[in-house]
Amino acid sequence: MDSSSLIVQFGQQLINGISLGSIYALIALGYTMIYGIIRLINFAHGDIYMVGAYAGFFATTMFKFSFIPALIFSMAAAGVIGMVIERVAYRPLRNAPKIAILITAIGVSLFLEYGGMLLVSPQPRTFPVLFESEVYNIGGMVINSQQVVILVVSLLLMVILTYVVNKTKMGKAMRAVSFDTEAAQLMGIDVDKVISFTFGIGSALAAAAGVLVGIYYNSIDPLMGIMPGLKAFVAAVLGGIGSLPGAMLGGTILGIIEALVSGFWSSTFRDAVAFAILIIILLWKPAGLLGKNIREKV
Amino acid sequence: MLKTKFTKLVSIMVSGLMLAGLVAGCGGSGGQQADVIKLGANLEMTGNNATFGQSATNGAKLAIKQINAKGGVLGKQLTLVVADNKSEAAEAANAMQKLVTQDKVVAVIAPIASSSVIAAAQVNADNKVLAISPTASNPKVTVDPNTGKVRDFNFRAAFIDPFQGSVMATFAQKSLKAKTAALYIDNTSDYAKGLGQFFKETFEKNGGTIVANEAYLAKDTDFKATLTKIKSQNPDVVFVPGYYQEVGMIIKQARELGLTVPFLGGDGWDSAKLPEIGSATALNNTFFSNHYSPDDNSAAVKDFVEAYKQEYNQTPDAFAALSYDATMMVIDAMKRANSADPVKIKDELAKTKEYQAVSGLISFNASHDPVKSAVIIEMKDGKQTFKEKVNP
Numbered sequence: 001m002d003s004s005s006l007i008v009q010f011g012q013q014l015i016n017g018i019s020l021g022s023i024y025a026l027i028a029l030g031y032t033m034i035y036g037i038i039r040l041i042n043f044a045h046g047d048i049y050m051v052g053a054y055a056g057f058f059a060t061t062m063f064k065f066s067f068i069p070a071l072i073f074s075m076a077a078a079g080v081i082g083m084v085i086e087r088v089a090y091r092p093l094r095n096a097p098k099i100a101i102l103i104t105a106i107g108v109s110l111f112l113e114y115g116g117m118l119l120v121s122p123q124p125r126t127f128p129v130l131f132e133s134e135v136y137n138i139g140g141m142v143i144n145s146q147q148v149v150i151l152v153v154s155l156l157l158m159v160i161l162t163y164v165v166n167k168t169k170m171g172k173a174m175r176a177v178s179f180d181t182e183a184a185q186l187m188g189i190d191v192d193k194v195i196s197f198t199f200g201i202g203s204a205l206a207a208a209a210g211v212l213v214g215i216y217y218n219s220i221d222p223l224m225g226i227m228p229g230l231k232a233f234v235a236a237v238l239g240g241i242g243s244l245p246g247a248m249l250g251g252t253i254l255g256i257i258e259a260l261v262s263g264f265w266s267s268t269f270r271d272a273v274a275f276a277i278l279i280i281i282l283l284w285k286p287a288g289l290l291g292k293n294i295r296e297k298v
Numbered sequence: 299m300l301k302t303k304f305t306k307l308v309s310i311m312v313s314g315l316m317l318a319g320l321v322a323g324c325g326g327s328g329g330q331q332a333d334v335i336k337l338g339a340n341l342e343m344t345g346n347n348a349t350f351g352q353s354a355t356n357g358a359k360l361a362i363k364q365i366n367a368k369g370g371v372l373g374k375q376l377t378l379v380v381a382d383n384k385s386e387a388a389e390a391a392n393a394m395q396k397l398v399t400q401d402k403v404v405a406v407i408a409p410i411a412s413s414s415v416i417a418a419a420q421v422n423a424d425n426k427v428l429a430i431s432p433t434a435s436n437p438k439v440t441v442d443p444n445t446g447k448v449r450d451f452n453f454r455a456a457f458i459d460p461f462q463g464s465v466m467a468t469f470a471q472k473s474l475k476a477k478t479a480a481l482y483i484d485n486t487s488d489y490a491k492g493l494g495q496f497f498k499e500t501f502e503k504n505g506g507t508i509v510a511n512e513a514y515l516a517k518d519t520d521f522k523a524t525l526t527k528i529k530s531q532n533p534d535v536v537f538v539p540g541y542y543q544e545v546g547m548i549i550k551q552a553r554e555l556g557l558t559v560p561f562l563g564g565d566g567w568d569s570a571k572l573p574e575i576g577s578a579t580a581l582n583n584t585f586f587s588n589h590y591s592p593d594d595n596s597a598a599v600k601d602f603v604e605a606y607k608q609e610y611n612q613t614p615d616a617f618a619a620l621s622y623d624a625t626m627m628v629i630d631a632m633k634r635a636n637s638a639d640p641v642k643i644k645d646e647l648a649k650t651k652e653y654q655a656v657s658g659l660i661s662f663n664a665s666h667d668p669v670k671s672a673v674i675i676e677m678k679d680g681k682q683t684f685k686e687k688v689n690p
Contacts, residue, residue, distance in 0.1 A: 009527070009530050012526045012555075013523055121344075122345055123349065124571070129577075142554065142555050142556050213519070217519040217547055218546070219519070219543060219547060219575050259522070263526055266512075267512050
């Protein structure tokens with residue numbers, strides 16, 4: 001293989017990696033927000049992504065929505081479901097030991113997976129084509145319009161999220177609750193409302209990822225959330241759990257690493273490498289690439 | 299204090315369990331009524347291979363319905379007990395356990411997937427009940443790789459991987475004039491690995507070169523990285539002997555990347571979902587080997603297709619045909635044995651010679667594998683079309 005074709009191949013793998021990575025990043029944002037607020041690894045988050053994909057599926061097949069309305073519908077539906085889950089399953093355990101709420105999260109995850117199977121049947125569904133994918137060829141590298149849409153929508157949502165967290169009153173409240181829940185409460189912040197809002201936003205982002213994946217890969221099923229959920233968790237830890245830019249960076253890096261490992265080494269090592277990264281990060285830099293190393297308060 | 303409470307709890311639980319066991323035991327023996335013979339089906343009703351399992355169940359049900367309409371076997375009616383193995387190997391062993399110990403079936407139509415049949419093989423062998431898989435095509439299904447001996451209680455109605463793999467390799471070289479090929483294999487599936495291995499052997503033996511040997515895992519969704527790598531090797535054909543869900547996505551993504559060469563595969567492609575997932579245009583210029591084609595003109599195929607359409611209002615796929623064949627062969631063996639004793643049925647089934655089945659004339663060889671012909675199907679605008687027939 002000569003060097004120019006190697007460069008083209010490398011560029012192609014970068015494109016593949018970034019479009020995969022932006023999906024991980026969208027899911028990882030929800031993980032990281034929820035962790036930042038109540039120190040909970042929400043294992044049901046990957047399944048919210050599945051719920052979002054199905055909401056998008058029903059919006060497009062039953063109500064004949066086009067892409068943007070279907071995306072908004074699915075984000076709203078998943079946001080509401082995320083809030084309901086928080087209200088029903090997590091809020092009563094707010095003061096219980098951390099391990100109890102973690103196990104509840106696993107329970108919610110299994111509930112969504114197998115409840116979903118019961119409700120929508122376990123067969124994979126074919127996602128309808130919402131827009132024709134056009135293929136652009138740039139100097140031997142191939143990029144299609146769906147990849148562009150995924151990237152644009154992800155970036156847009158991340159920008160909106162950053163604005164909400166940094167510039168709005170609710171965002172200020174979220175940061176306050178994340179910093180010190182009790183002090184925030186004493187200052188008159190309605191902590192329950194803030195947490196509920198965080199779950200809503202996190203779930204809506206996961207749902208957006210679900211719809212994008214449905215369009216891109218064309219096939220959805222009730223267990224589709226397990227692997228991306230775990231990978232997004234790795235991405236969140238890699239970037240520094242609790243940090244929003246960290247989640248975006250972690251997701252993108254993970255996507256690119258996976259593409260490069262499959263492309264230049266061996267496709268069988270891809271998942272092994274992804275989880276090896278998790279272990280290495282936890283050993284060497286537990287706070288992640290962009291995480292702050294905060295000492296536990298005593 | 300705590301300790302005594304705990305002991306009490308345990309003793310209550312144990313006695314509860316024993317009672318439950320007693321009741322279940324009664325139910326088991328009472329369930330085997332004198333006027334029906336139970337056949338089991340340990341199939342993929344849900345999960346990744348659900349469309350396969352459902353077709354297979356339909357095929358088996360049709361066979362039983364036809365036999366019952368003619369007065370049943372040995373003066374008794376047949377019933378089919380279906381257990382779902384969720385397309386998972388571990389679940390297949392559980393479902394087998396349930397069928398042979400609780401339902402006390404006399405024979406089992408075993409799973410579709412080779413891995414699941416192999417996982418369950420010990421269970422039905424220990425209980426001396428035969429399992430005949432409609433489609434499992436890995437050699438290990440009927441021959442134990444550790445001892446090299448034939449599994450006494452395992453049969454299949456499909457031809458085996460060496461045949462499918464070498465048929466496709468020969469087809470690639472003779473009909474498509476391919477000199478180089480890439481393999482892209484589902485690493486979680488014994489079936490896919492078996493097909494891949496025999497494709498490689500035949501292809502290389504006849505002077506071809508394998509330029510890439512890649513793998514994916516079931517449930518993967520993104521294949522572009524590996525496909526980019528395959529594309530850079532410029533193969534004449536790509537052999538993807540996986541199952542329809544991933545295959546559909548692989549071919550769609552390959553076409554998007556501009557990989558336009560023919561894709562080849564095995565009977566795991568045979569599903570109406572394939573063109574839905576992969577899109578009809580992407581699937582042009584793809585071929586797979588199969589057990590039968592509904593376009594075949596033989597009398598056995600025509601009768602079966604007509605009866606199946608009448609019953610289910612759809613064209614039967616190969617899974618339905620093979621499961622129908624498997625059920626019919628078991629019933630035929632039962633007739634010849636003149637007994638519903640599981641071991642006697644097994645002995646007679648092994649002696650099957652030139653049985654006229656839907657998927658061709660079937661004889662079992664010494665390793666319980668049928669000797670019969672294969673067809674090659676070409677996908678054209680989302681439709682399966684009959685390309686050619688290959689004899690063993």
